Amino acid sequence: MAKFFYRMQNILNIKYKLEEQAKQEFSQAQSRYQHEVDVLESLKQRKQTCILEMREYAKEKLNVMELERCNQSIDIFEEMIQEQKEVVFRAMAEMDKARAKLNEIIQERKTHEKLKEHQFEAFLQELNAEEMKEIDQLVSYQHSAGKEGE
Numbered sequence: 001m002a003k004f005f006y007r008m009q010n011i012l013n014i015k016y017k018l019e020e021q022a023k024q025e026f027s028q029a030q031s032r033y034q035h036e037v038d039v040l041e042s043l044k045q046r047k048q049t050c051i052l053e054m055r056e057y058a059k060e061k062l063n064v065m066e067l068e069r070c071n072q073s074i075d076i077f078e079e080m081i082q083e084q085k086e087v088v089f090r091a092m093a094e095m096d097k098a099r100a101k102l103n104e105i106i107q108e109r110k111t112h113e114k115l116k117e118h119q120f121e122a123f124l125q126e127l128n129a130e131e132m133k134e135i136d137q138l139v140s141y142q143h144s145a146g147k148e149g150e
Contacts, residue, residue, distance in 0.1 A: 004123045006116045022105045026098040033091040040084045047077035060149040 006012070054070035057063055 002127060004120055006119060008112065008115065012109070012112045013114060014111055015105065019105050019109050022098070022102040025042075026095070026102045029091070029095040029098040033088070036084065036088045038066070038093045040081065040088050042080045043077055043084055047074060047081065050074050050077060059071045 050070050056073070057066045077146060086096060086124045
């Protein structure tokens with residue numbers, strides 16, 4: 001029996017490797033994005049803590065130094081939050097870019113798998129046609145051999 005050979009198997013193997021690499025890149029981008037979001041949330045939490053601390057100082061005896069320190073801390077946290085929002089936005093853009101690349105590579109791999117599938121189906125049809133031809137020849141031979149014996 002003939003063996004099926006896909007001519008572009010090397011290309012398909014490369015597509016599998018590229019897909020794995022793109023999956024890893026996407027996973028790294030996703031992890032970085034999540035890390036940056038966590039940092040942003042932490043900064044927001046710290047700012048909120050400073051605000052609560054400032055309110056506590058305002059309730060007690062008026063301590064101008066502590067209120068000023070808290071106020072400066074809040075301003076610093078607001079700047080850090082703004083910067084971190086930009087970092088999160090860039091990380092999201094990188095993650096989206098990695099996702100788009102992964103989707104493109106998956107689509108290419110699926111296209112090559114479809115090509116392989118179609119070639120395999122054609123191979124099976126050709127094999128079936130050869131078997132039918134051999135069967136017809138055998139039947140024809142047996143039929144003609146049977147007539148000669150009569």
